[in-house]
Amino acid sequence: MDMFTTMITPYTASGEVDFATAEKYVDWYFQNGLNGIFAVCQSSEIFYLTLAERVRLNKLVYTRAKELEAKHQRPFTVVSSGHVSDTIEGQIEELNAIAASGTDALILITNRLDPHNEGDDVWIANCEKLLAALPAKTKLGLYECPYPYKRLVTPGILSYCLDTGRFYYMKDTCCDADMIAARCAQLRGSHFKLLNANCQTLLASMRSGADGYCGIMCNYHPRLYAWLGENYDKDPHTAELVQAIIGTFGFTETGLPYPPSAKYHMGLCGIPTQNIARNRQSAELTPYVRHCMQQMKQATDFLESKLFAAGGHP
Numbered sequence: 209m210d211m212f213t214t215m216i217t218p219y220t221a222s223g224e225v226d227f228a229t230a231e232k233y234v235d236w237y238f239q240n241g242l243n244g245i246f247a248v249c250q251s252s253e254i255f256y257l258t259l260a261e262r263v264r265l266n267k268l269v270y271t272r273a274k275e276l277e278a279k280h281q282r283p284f285t286v287v288s289s290g291h292v293s294d295t296i297e298g299q300i301e302e303l304n305a306i307a308a309s310g311t312d313a314l315i316l317i318t319n320r321l322d323p324h325n326e327g328d329d330v331w332i333a334n335c336e337k338l339l340a341a342l343p344a345k346t347k348l349g350l351y352e353c354p355y356p357y358k359r360l361v362t363p364g365i366l367s368y369c370l371d372t373g374r375f376y377y378m379k380d381t382c383c384d385a386d387m388i389a390a391r392c393a394q395l396r397g398s399h400f401k402l403l404n405a406n407c408q409t410l411l412a413s414m415r416s417g418a419d420g421y422c423g424i425m426c427n428y429h430p431r432l433y434a435w436l437g438e439n440y441d442k443d444p445h446t447a448e449l450v451q452a453i454i455g456t457f458g459f460t461e462t463g464l465p466y467p468p469s470a471k472y473h474m475g476l477c478g479i480p481t482q483n484i485a486r487n488r489q490s491a492e493l494t495p496y497v498r499h500c501m502q503q504m505k506q507a508t509d510f511l512e513s514k515l516f517a518a519g520g521h522p
Contacts, residue, residue, distance in 0.1 A: 209420040209421075209438070210243055210244055211244065211420050211421050211434050212242065212246050212403060212422035212423075214246045214422065215246060215265075217257065218230055218471060218474075218481045219484040225261050226482070229480075231272050232479050234269055237430060238280075241431050242426055242430045243284060243285060244286070245273060245287075246289070247270065248266045248306065249315070251467060253485060254289065254290055263309045266309045267309035267310055270288070273286045274286075286311055287311060288306050289315040291317060292317075294320075294323050300342070303316075311346075313346070314349070315351045315377065318331070319355075321334040321338070347375075348369075348375045350375065354381060358381060370398055376400060378400065378401070378402050379423075380405060380418070381406065383406040388412075401420075403419055403420050404423075406423070410451065427470040428508070431515075435515050453511060469501055473501045
């Protein structure tokens with residue numbers, strides 16, 4: 209199974225992108241068992257980054273990931289988005305700049321191809337324009353980004369993407385186990401991988417044929433996701449317990465301010481990070497939020513100590 213994190217963006221005390229700390233994040237993701245990063249995505253605050261910042265951040269993530277991959281002979285995939293413009297012409301510029309900076313696949317944000325939600329014909333027509341203007345050999349993917357609105361992929365769009373032969377990844381955010389199962393059935397036998405972004409339906413989706421996870425919670429406890437991806441079918445009883453715990457943890461996605469909560473949690477994991485985000489106020493990281501993160505870290509450490517003890521089970 210593929211377990212991808214969504215990359216968060218650290219900042220310096222003056223509010224600039226902290227590229228040195230971002231590189232430490234890449235190392236931490238790798239050391240904790242993940243095999244992929246979704247770079248320059250919504251978690252990265254891409255709607256609040258300049259194109260130059262997006263390109264430089266992506267290049268850093270990709271370069272460091274490939275260094276780790278080569279050194280340790282373990283796959284470490286980087287997929288990248290970064291297109292935020294309303295116009296297709298603007299998106300072509302953004303995506304080509306990201307592609308030139310290095311990536312294993314360019315990820316298309318579904319609502320950018322149909323900004324006014326006009327229907328599948330508009331989406332496909334805009335996708336045709338993008339495909340004609342992007343490097344022909346570059347692998348592509350889809351992301352049902354919730355902002356500014358969630359444009360779900362229809363069976364017709366999925367069929368179109370399959371027929372092009374150019375799409376390899378999809379970050380699924382429908383949060384519907386039955387819909388995911390139907391999508392997996394449609395993709396079965398192809399090279400097109402579906403990665404579920406919803407931790408509450410993760411185990412069910414993998415059992416239905418999904419290829420893994422791509423979501424924000426790998427910023428908190430990536431080792432639990434790595435374990436689940438490796439053992440969900442080998443140890444189904446323990447997998448159910450791990451699923452219940454990560455599913456419960458996952459409700460903090462909407463209950464607590466993200467990404468400030470994740471940046472604070474990085475500090476708890478040994479990577480000091482400024483309490484700064486461009487899409488949230490620093491004051492939102494209240495003592496209550498910090499306490500919640502401390503409890504999550506304590507619970508995670510306990511569960512991991514049981515999972516990874518020799519012969520041990522939680």
